[in-house]
Amino acid sequence: MKESYLLAIDQGTTSSRAIIFNAQGGVCGIGQEEFSQHYPEDAWVEHDPEEIWQTTLNSCRKAIADAGLTAAEIAGIGITNQRETTVIWDRQTGRAIYPAIVWQDRRTAKHCAELKSQGVEELVARRSGLLLDPYFSGTKVAWILDNVDGARARADAGELAFGTIDSFLLWRLTDGAQHATDATNASRTLLFNIHNQSWDAELLSLFNIPSSLLPEVKDSCDNYGECSPDLFGAAIPICALIGDQQAATVGQACFTPGMVKSTYGTGCFVVLNTGSKALSSKHRLLTTVAYRINGEVTYALEGSIFVAGAAVQWLRDGLKLIGSAAETQPLAESVASSNGVYMVPAFTGLGAPYWDPDARGAIFGITRDTGIAHIARAALESVCYQTRDLLEAMRGDGADFATLRVDGGMVANNWVVQRLADMLDCRCERPQVSETTALGAAYLAGLQLGVYASLDEIAGLWQCEAGFDPAMNELDRARRYTGWKNAVARVRTS
Ligand SMILES: Nc1ncnc2c1ncn2[C@@H]1O[C@H](COP(=O)(O)OP(=O)(O)O)[C@@H](O)[C@H]1O
Numbered sequence: 234m235k236e237s238y239l240l241a242i243d244q245g246t247t248s249s250r251a252i253i254f255n256a257q258g259g260v261c262g263i264g265q266e267e268f269s270q271h272y273p274e275d276a277w278v279e280h281d282p283e284e285i286w287q288t289t290l291n292s293c294r295k296a297i298a299d300a301g302l303t304a305a306e307i308a309g310i311g312i313t314n315q316r317e318t319t320v321i322w323d324r325q326t327g328r329a330i331y332p333a334i335v336w337q338d339r340r341t342a343k344h345c346a347e348l349k350s351q352g353v354e355e356l357v358a359r360r361s362g363l364l365l366d367p368y369f370s371g372t373k374v375a376w377i378l379d380n381v382d383g384a385r386a387r388a389d390a391g392e393l394a395f396g397t398i399d400s401f402l403l404w405r406l407t408d409g410a411q412h413a414t415d416a417t418n419a420s421r422t423l424l425f426n427i428h429n430q431s432w433d434a435e436l437l438s439l440f441n442i443p444s445s446l447l448p449e450v451k452d453s454c455d456n457y458g459e460c461s462p463d464l465f466g467a468a469i470p471i472c473a474l475i476g477d478q479q480a481a482t483v484g485q486a487c488f489t490p491g492m493v494k495s496t497y498g499t500g501c502f503v504v505l506n507t508g509s510k511a512l513s514s515k516h517r518l519l520t521t522v523a524y525r526i527n528g529e530v531t532y533a534l535e536g537s538i539f540v541a542g543a544a545v546q547w548l549r550d551g552l553k554l555i556g557s558a559a560e561t562q563p564l565a566e567s568v569a570s571s572n573g574v575y576m577v578p579a580f581t582g583l584g585a586p587y588w589d590p591d592a593r594g595a596i597f598g599i600t601r602d603t604g605i606a607h608i609a610r611a612a613l614e615s616v617c618y619q620t621r622d623l624l625e626a627m628r629g630d631g632a633d634f635a636t637l638r639v640d641g642g643m644v645a646n647n648w649v650v651q652r653l654a655d656m657l658d659c660r661c662e663r664p665q666v667s668e669t670t671a672l673g674a675a676y677l678a679g680l681q682l683g684v685y686a687s688l689d690e691i692a693g694l695w696q697c698e699a700g701f702d703p704a705m706n707e708l709d710r711a712r713r714y715t716g717w718k719n720a721v722a723r724v725r726t727s
């Protein structure tokens with residue numbers, strides 16, 4: 234039988250990646266390019282949309298060549314992306330009118346505070362499943378309209394289009410033929426009603442955003458047209474769009490209510506499948522769309538942490554304490570403990586469950602004996618403690634799970650995964666295919682094309698590479714976690 238090759242585009246926060254999978258989920262070719270991060274002001278984070286586009290194209294071309302294939306041999310494309318990051322472009326030229334405002338960007342903190350003071354947070358949460366935080370796209374769209382000369386008038390005249398990165402790439406890949414997004418990406422904008430699955434007129438008016446800007450919202454696997462043949466040498470059908478954390482949920486085959494995954498890239502995102510019910514959290518977690526297939530929505534509770542691997546990057550690029558991220562493992566292992574040092578990496582505020590955009594990072598407990606190894610260990614531990622914060626919140630909302638499926642660049646570090654199991658008091662499982670985000674997008678493209686008959690068939694492909702069981706005694710666990718809570722209390726502003 235002819236092999237079905239699926240091309241997944243994974244447009245992440247720090248790099249664009251393309252991976253070609255075969256139908257068994259095996260990796261056949263990879264292309265990856267990093268791109269620049271721009272920090273024009275304190276707590277502002279921007280990307281150049283042209284760089285996002287170019288690195289995506291280059292990665293796809295590299296992956297196709299790496300697999301030894303031609304574009305005509307690829308059955309379909311699935312796109313997954315850093316979520317919330319906001320682009321507004323000119324419908325005529327396809328060029329962005331302002332850089333992409335990245336999910337980590339906090340410039341709209343004041344706007345969010347103003348909206349909160351109007352008492353609308355409850356309405357926003359009920360409709361969108363989200364909180365009023367600069368993390369999400371809504372206030373970023375409004376900021377561009379209000380700060381780029383002539384943008385609001387041009388938006389009102391229908392000349393501009395808004396999209397998250399999936400939409401922007403889709404527009405470019407199809408030469409402007411498709412202006413669409415999927416329900417998972419729409420559910421991160423603050424403008425989408427997750428219950429009736431449509432853009433919400435009241436939310437649009439609250440954020441002062443004209444509906445003429447908006448993409449059509451489709452299923453996560455759907456007919457998204459074809460990429461223009463001159464890009465890769467043949468037209469390839471685009472069959473799936475899905476936000477990266479939701480894609481990892483699919484790649485980890487968390488299809489049953491109660492299953493949970495946690496991804497450790499730049500940030501960390503824990504997603505708990507809640508099935509056909511949109512549960513609302515009592516502990517400031519987000520209610521979001523996990524995936525939408527054939528019009529049927531599967532919901533999730535999500536905990537989002539803004540800084541995970543980014544703390545390791547900071548040790549490497551900011552402080553230059555280490556030469557590579559991988560060095561943190563032997564460093565952490567070289568000392569018996571972090572010696573009372575706690576790092577709270579709130580570089581861009583605190584995400585769930587604190588939602589404090591004005592908090593900033595700190596390192597506590599430094600003494601004359603503190604060395605690089607203690608700091609590195611404290612950075613890795615901060616990621617474990619933050620995950621514990623999220624799991625406590627999920628357990629408080631009634632979740633009951635025995636295993637956490639983990640993935641992302643950071644879980645290559647065995648010390649981190651063992652520490653996670655210890656701090657969470659929960660078994661952590663790392664899958665055979667580490668590229669779960671790209672894999673999830675490929676699976677959905679395959680589902681749309683009929684390569685897979687059902688999610689059950691996809692679930693049957695998941696394999697555990699390594700399991701990590703908790704090995705810390707309860708007293709130690711509790712003592713360390715109390716130390717973390719004290720450290721967090723000291724950086725909080727609200
Ligand atoms: N061995 C390691 N130990 C700790 N952190 C690591 C290790 N390898 C990679 N990382 C961190 O993981 C992140 C990269 O993960 P990745 O999933 O590629 O991120 P993203 O998709 O957000 O760009 C980086 O922030 C890096 O610092």
Ligand SMILES: O=P(O)(O)OC[C@H](O)CO
Nearest residue numbers: 245246315316498499500
């Ligand atoms: O690019 P990542 O993997 O850090 O993911 C970013 C998230 O989608 C932000 O919500």
